[in-house]
Amino acid sequence: MSSETGTYDLFVIGGGINGAGIARDAAGRGLSVLLCEKDDLAQGTSSRSGKLVHGGLRYLEYYEFRLVREALIEREVLLESAPHIIWPMRFVLPHNPADRPAWLVRLGLFLYDHLGGRKRLPGTRVLNLRTAPEGAAIKPAYRKAFEYSDCWVDDARLVVLNALDAKKKGARILTRTACTSIRRRGDLWHVEMTDAETGAKTEAKARCVVNTAGPWVNDVIGRVAGLNSSRSVRLVKGSHIVVPKFWEGRQAYLVQNPDKRVIFINPYQNDLALIGTTDIPYDGRPEDVTADENEVAYLLKSVNRYFKQQLAPGDILHSFSGVRPLYDDNAENPSAVTRDYIFELDAAGKEAPLLSVFGGKITTFRKLSEHALERLRPFFPTMGPAWTARAHLPGGDMADADFDQFLGELRARYRWLPADLAKHYARLYGTRAHDLIGGATSLDELGTAFTPLFREREARFLIENEWARTAEDLIERRTKHGLHMSEAEKRAFSGWFEGQQAAA
Missing domain, CATH: 3.50.50.60 (FAD/NAD(P)-binding domain)
Structure with a gap:
């Protein structure tokens, strides 16, 4: 029926x-x-990306000037519309003359700075890795780097x-x-x-x-x-790995490989690092995609080529893989597909x-x-x-799109909220944090604590307002709490969630 x-x-x-x-x-x-x-x-x-709003620096090598210009313009439009889930990030690109000559990198970054009418983000600068703090984690063989701007985004x-x-x-x-x-x-x-x-x-x-x-x-x-x-569409698999963060500072890194691909090494969830991505032709079912051993080895080798701290498979806390549905333009190299x-x-x-x-x-x-x-x-x-x-996206209507100012106002209004919890609510929900907190006047009124940053009030808010229908929806896509939960904590939360569903 x-x-x-x-x-x-x-x-x-x-x-x-x-x-x-x-x-x-x-x-x-x-x-x-x-x-x-x-x-x-x-x-x-859409939840398995590199979590970046960026112009696509490497697309310049494939003469995708229209796409890069559009993306650079959109970068600032989106930053204005959702400053709670999108924020600027500086990327350090150690120079390796064996891969790309300095003049080519400089030219690409000059175009990157000027194609999209950059307004809010700082431009490129050259770093001496022997003296700059950003160079402390890099092997001494690399003496110079370029630093440029892009943005982070919570994609889901x-x-x-x-x-x-x-x-x-x-x-x-x-x-x-x-x-x-x-x-x-x-x-x-x-x-x-x-x-x-x-x-x-x-x-x-x-x-x-x-x-x-x-x-x-x-x-x-x-x-x-x-x-x-x-x-x-041409299906191209891109895989990422997550490891504990292994450098000081808020900057991300972009490293070059002999095959001309670049790998992003980004700070993630405060104390983690997100490393990716690969570009592998894929002909399986999109829902079955996973990161394989060869991809993991490729990513680890890319990082270990540049960084003093050498990563091993045992350092990997989590991995994920997504299928990018690229328009099939018959390019032989998956990285060159538009x-x-x-x-x-x-x-x-x-x-x-x-x-x-x-x-x-x-x-x-x-x-x-x-x-x-x-x-x-x-x-x-x-x-x-x-x-x-x-137009602002929900929660992004902050005065002057200033996240730090909004966070200060949130903490002043709810003085009983721990600083890290206030920042979590501000980052995920922006001005909607007021709706989540509601009339609560103490931490206890936010309900059961599944973890210090994950409380019952947030879970109910997501179920009632954001189409969350499984425990996985809540801890993997609506939030990233799952990355910080033990197996016992996940089981406890799943039990709570199932009880809520049964009672509904």
């Missing part, structure tokens, strides 16, 4: 960054929107905040709901969805379908819609269009969303104009 949910302007398939971004933009332009995601929000590629929360804003503007968001069939009938799409947990069927109608299924984009076109496409995005518009008889998105990257999701809506304007001529460039 199927239930009917009505007729929408846009039906969006996929709850990654592109789907959530398009749903948000469209809802803000006055369109009615329904988004469905077969798993959790950001469960696929970026997706959730877009979905939250879409919902606030009227969109309906369905998680763990697979789109099992879409068929054109006249000027409408007839949509069938299946609840992954109950098997219940839901039907809807839509004037337009937007396919942002990422690695599954061709599957949606072929199996779900019964259509053909002349375009395809990170740009392509649209395919199927509009049979100029009615009931299907817009499929191939490729893209986290940094350019907002601009991709704008471009997608402009492609659909002929079908919705009365929809509103582009609006997201100057």
Whole structure:
């Protein structure tokens, strides 16, 4: 038995960054929107990135000037819109003349500083690694480095905040709901969805379908819609490892390899380091992707080539792997495959269009969303104009986008909050931290402490407001508490969560 949910302007398939971004933009332009995601929000590629909002320095070598310029401009737009989950980071690039000559690195960084009209972030500088504190962890064979700016982002929360804003503007968001069939009938799409947990069927109608299924984009076109496409995605696996942080300071590092790839070594969760990524062709099921031994060895070798402290497999605390659905431009080298995005518009008889998105990257999701809506304007001529460039994401509406000032105000208002817990709430929720804390006037009123930084009030807030339906949703994507929990703490939290679900 199927239930009917009505007729929408846009039906969006996929709850990654592109789907959530398009749903948000469209809802803000006055369109009615329904988004469905077969798993959790950001469960696929969008939570398995290198956690950076960046222009893509190495893309300059492949002459991707338009993409780099767009990404550099977006870097500052996003920094303004969500200063709680996006913040500046300085990257130290030790110079290795065996890999790239200094003049080439200087030229690339000059372009990087000037292509995007940089305003808020400091520019490049040259470091003497023998005297600069950033050089203390680097082997003495490397004497010089270049330092430049990019930004860090909590990728999974970026997706959730877009979905939250879409919902606030009227969109309906369905998680763990697979789109099992879409068929054109006249000027409408007839949509069938299946609840992954109950098997219940839901039907809807839509004037337009937007396919942002990422690695599954061709599957949606072929199996779900019964259509053909002349375009395809090329699946490239990127793996990361997490180890204890092994240098002093807040700076990140970017190291070069003889194969011309670069590896990021970034501070992560205060006392950890995130190292990645690889670029490996992948032909398996996207949901089965894992980091293999060869990738781990490659990442460790890259780090050990530059750093005094030598890492071993036993240092690895955690690893993850994601499948990047890159537009297949027939490049032989996976690292050379374009990170740009392509649209395919199927509009049979100029009615009931299907817009499929191939490729893209986290940094350019907002601009991709704008471009997608402009492609659909002929079908919705009365929809509103582009609006997201100057809009804050939920929690990002801080005065002058100043996170430190907001954190100070939060601590002053809730003096009973420990400093590290106040910072945790400010970082993940921004001004929404007030909603989370609610009327609490003491630490005890935040409920059971699963860890010093993870309390019952936060878990309930995420369940009630952010589509968290499993313990994993809470400790892996909505937060990163899982990285700091023992197995016993995880079991205790899972038991609490299951008890809450049973009582609901």
